[in-house]
Amino acid sequence: MPIDEPGQNDLAARLTNVDLNLIPPLMALLQEQSVTLAAERIGLSQPAMSHTLARLRALLGDDLLVRSGSKYMLTPRARELLTSVPGVLRSVSERVLHVPAFDPARDARQFILSMTTSTAFLVAPLLLRITETVAPGASFEIRDSTEPGTDIFEKPELDVALVADTVATTYARSTLYRDRWVGVIDTANEQVDGDLTLEHLAALPHVAYQSATFRLNPYIALAAAGVTPTFELISSNFLLIPMLVADSNRIAIAQERLARRLADRFSLRILDLPLVVPPLGIDVLFNPRLAGDSATLWLVEAIRAELRATP
Structure with a gap:
């Protein structure tokens, strides 16, 4: 009626x-x-x-x-x-x-996630693997987020947001994974013979990420060590950083997971940094309107499980 x-x-x-x-x-x-x-x-x-x-x-x-x-x-x-x-x-x-528990084997649900393109490059294949193996009724929409703000959940349909742990927020958050910082050069770059040193980091031109809201931990550590890099190219897209050193004498500092996904495609060499740098954490922010939502909680744990299973 x-x-x-x-x-x-x-x-x-x-x-x-x-x-x-x-x-x-x-x-x-x-x-x-x-x-x-x-x-x-x-x-x-x-x-x-x-x-x-x-x-x-x-x-x-x-x-x-x-x-x-x-x-x-x-x-x-x-x-x-x-x-x-x-x-x-x-x-x-x-x-x-009574709130029924989400059954991934039977229930259909579209999840809407917000994240940067570099995070999506790592997480999206895991989401597709989840639908193929344990949740055939699940589907996903990824929305690009460059600089997450305080109004990230202004649109109520967003389920979760994945952000760097350096992003300040009042929303409930939980660490999804941590990523080590590494140096990335072209495999044909002969200026680095053996291990990467502070002298290399000072001499080689850098391709670097720049954010309006925070500085990267590696460059904070370099400044503390008295190293002043030469920034030849700046990008606001993390995904581009490793690619832009290919076929050049440049160096980039990037997340290890991302670098390893791109190394074979762009003939990149991955190097340990010569100083201690806190890793980059990627956190999950939960939409407050979905507090206790069993499907969202299940999804986050499923992504964590896939991350543990991925080298």
Whole structure:
């Protein structure tokens, strides 16, 4: 029945006046057939229960309990409620209040994720593997995010956002994975013979990532070590950084996972950095409207499992 039909509107208007807190005392009154015993059963005073009975009578348009000598008796309407309300309560509990767990083998769900292109380059193949192996009904939409802001969940349909651990946010977050920083050069670059040194990092022109909101830990560490790199090319896209050193004498500092995915395609050599640098963390931000959502929680754990299984 369409929502604008009179009967549906009348029902909706009546339901807005219903206080669900009245249901437990209603059941106690119907089962005990005594204001005093019903009050004791749910921890109310007798005057409070008498007031509640008055409210129920007004709401339902029925006396519910009528005196017969020294006792109360149920009205026909009350006897009907005594048999029907428990089933209604069970139905509400099972169908409305109970949140079913997500079953990846059977349930269909589209997940919408926000992340940078470099993170998507690593995570998207894992998502496709998840649909192929454990969640055939799942599908994914990835939205590019260069500089995540405080309004990242302004659009309510977004499920999770993957951001660097350096991104400040008030949203609930959890570490998805950590990525070590490495040096990347072309395999034909003869200026680095053996291990990478601070002298190499000072002498070679750099292709680097630049962000308006944070500095990369490797360059903070280089500055602390007294090294001032020469930045020949700056990019706001992390995915491009390793590619741009191919067929050149340049060097880049990139995430190891990303570099290893690109090394064979672009003939890149991966080198350990000659100083200690904190790794880059990629965190999951959860949309607050989906707090406790079993499907979203399952997805994050499934991605973690794929990351552990990926060299």
